[in-house]
Amino acid sequence: MPCKRYVVTLTGEERGRLDALTRAGKRSARTVTRARILLLTDQTEGGPGWEDRRVAEALGCGHRTVERIRERFVTEGIDAALATRARTAPPRPPVLDGAAEARLVALACSATPDGRKAWTLRMLADKLVELEVVTAVSYETVRRTLKKMS
Incomplete structure (x- = not known):
């Protein structure tokens, strides 16, 4: 089995913040799902440490989504992993300028x-x-x- 490149290790404070976010019911479903992904892939001692495919099946998302959220958490931090990225450019330039x-x-x-x-x-x-x-x-x-x- 290949070694994961981006390993999620949550601190106690981060885990508490994510737990509170998933229980509050005040956030979008996408944000709550991302928080659950981070909680389930947590590799710290006592963390579930689930594999990506198992997390994807449990949460009803794709395994690539789980991989991307893990990568964003490790490279950009918890806020970036939970937030939706803003689009930098429109998908197509306007036909009429x-x-x-x-x-x-x-x-x-x-x-x-x-x-x-x-x-x-x-x-x-x-x-x-x-x-x-x-x-x-x-x-x-x-x-x-x-x-x-x-």
């Missing part, structure tokens, strides 16, 4: 083509692509942008 939004609003306020009564979202999306403001945009993005503007 400020200049493209301004072009969209100007286009929506302009005269409609082909004697139409009003612009449709699909027509606006197609026109933005035709004018090479963006390479591709969905009508839903156009709707959300216009809703945000009004």
Whole structure:
């Protein structure tokens, strides 16, 4: 069996804090689960010292979650292991930046083509692509942008 690289050893104060956190019921389920992971993987004398897979089965999470929580505890401390990491960047850059939004609003306020009564979202999306403001945009993005503007 391979040796664990990140071994959780809790002090008495940390163990008391985690026990209180799991019993209080005032925290999110994710935070309580992380506290339980640390309590069950504690390798100090008198600690349960469970294996990752056993902890994962008992708490209903993945064994990689247990590994990551142990690693964050050892490298960053108890507060980092319990907290949710803030996202540093959005998952995707926005399709319409400020200049493209301004072009969209100007286009929506302009005269409609082909004697139409009003612009449709699909027509606006197609026109933005035709004018090479963006390479591709969905009508839903156009709707959300216009809703945000009004």
